[in-house]
Amino acid sequence: MATNSIKLLAPDIHRGLAELVAKRLGLKLTDCNLKRDSNGEVTFSIAESVRDQDIYIITQVGSGHVNDRVLELLIMINASKTASARRITVVIPNFPYARQDRKDKSRAPITAKLMADMLTTAGCNHVITMDLHASQIQGFFDVPVDNLYAEPSVVRYIKEHINHKDAIIISPDAGGAKRASLLSDRLNLNFALIHKERAQANEVSRMVLVGDVTDKICIIVDDMADTCGTLAKAADVLLKNHAKSVIAIVTHGILSGKAIENINNSKLDRVVCTNTVPFEQKMKLCPKLDVIDISSVLAESIRRLHNGESISYLFKNNPL
Numbered sequence: 001m002a003t004n005s006i007k008l009l010a011p012d013i014h015r016g017l018a019e020l021v022a023k024r025l026g027l028k029l030t031d032c033n034l035k036r037d038s039n040g041e042v043t044f045s046i047a048e049s050v051r052d053q054d055i056y057i058i059t060q061v062g063s064g065h066v067n068d069r070v071l072e073l074l075i076m077i078n079a080s081k082t083a084s085a086r087r088i089t090v091v092i093p094n095f096p097y098a099r100q101d102r103k104d105k106s107r108a109p110i111t112a113k114l115m116a117d118m119l120t121t122a123g124c125n126h127v128i129t130m131d132l133h134a135s136q137i138q139g140f141f142d143v144p145v146d147n148l149y150a151e152p153s154v155v156r157y158i159k160e161h162i163n164h165k166d167a168i169i170i171s172p173d174a175g176g177a178k179r180a181s182l183l184s185d186r187l188n189l190n191f192a193l194i195h196k197e198r199a200q201a202n203e204v205s206r207m208v209l210v211g212d213v214t215d216k217i218c219i220i221v222d223d224m225a226d227t228c229g230t231l232a233k234a235a236d237v238l239l240k241n242h243a244k245s246v247i248a249i250v251t252h253g254i255l256s257g258k259a260i261e262n263i264n265n266s267k268l269d270r271v272v273c274t275n276t277v278p279f280e281q282k283m284k285l286c287p288k289l290d291v292i293d294i295s296s297v298l299a300e301s302i303r304r305l306h307n308g309e310s311i312s313y314l315f316k317n318n319p320l
Contacts, residue, residue, distance in 0.1 A: 020295035081123030093276035098133035116140035152318035232266035
């Protein structure tokens, strides 16, 4: 690919995914300086010229101090814009505030729409993300949004690391039934559904299994894992219904709060997450965690976008 008009930027924190993407593209991350003053204000500068360049800002926003990461991203976008960049693309695999995509109660904000407005106002011309919690979030933007899917990478992982002929795909709730159905079709497997009732946010009061999992390896698939309380309870329900073992595969491993404790104390054999969210330190505390590297998907999407090629190929295929 032509590299003389492309620059890859990444914040100083959580650069692991950006470095993997840069390596696959045969590029180096552009030198930039981001630091916080004593009062907490962010100062940022790009150490080389980006005039008339295509800028790709690769960031892992959706964990830790999310609001700080969002502000840093907005400042990086605006710095690129004022430095006369030709086009600014934000590669943000785990879109922040994606669960706040609708007005679900009186006087509540639609924060995902606010995120879209802030990114475009700062100067973003294009967004690349992965497995949006609600795909209609793409409509909140006035600029193009490419919503990539982790499904091809998940299919490869299942085929290489799980005896999938004895497996069944499990959706942990009704909202994920379509995702589970598509994955089960690709693997030619059956799928089952867990109906859950919530007492309040992040707290499930009752779970009911719909389907037969007897003597099956249950693969729970979901778009994100937060406190992992739901996954732990789902594993209990499945094993009580005579499942052989339970593995969870999620796209965004947020793993906040007591997530590591919940996983370690659960009957889950394994929890597999993509590296859209950094969790290297948490892997040291939890031997059940495993990772699917999606840097090849992001790198190929950047290459195709930069060269004016179609990205839809990546919706069903995993790049080498």
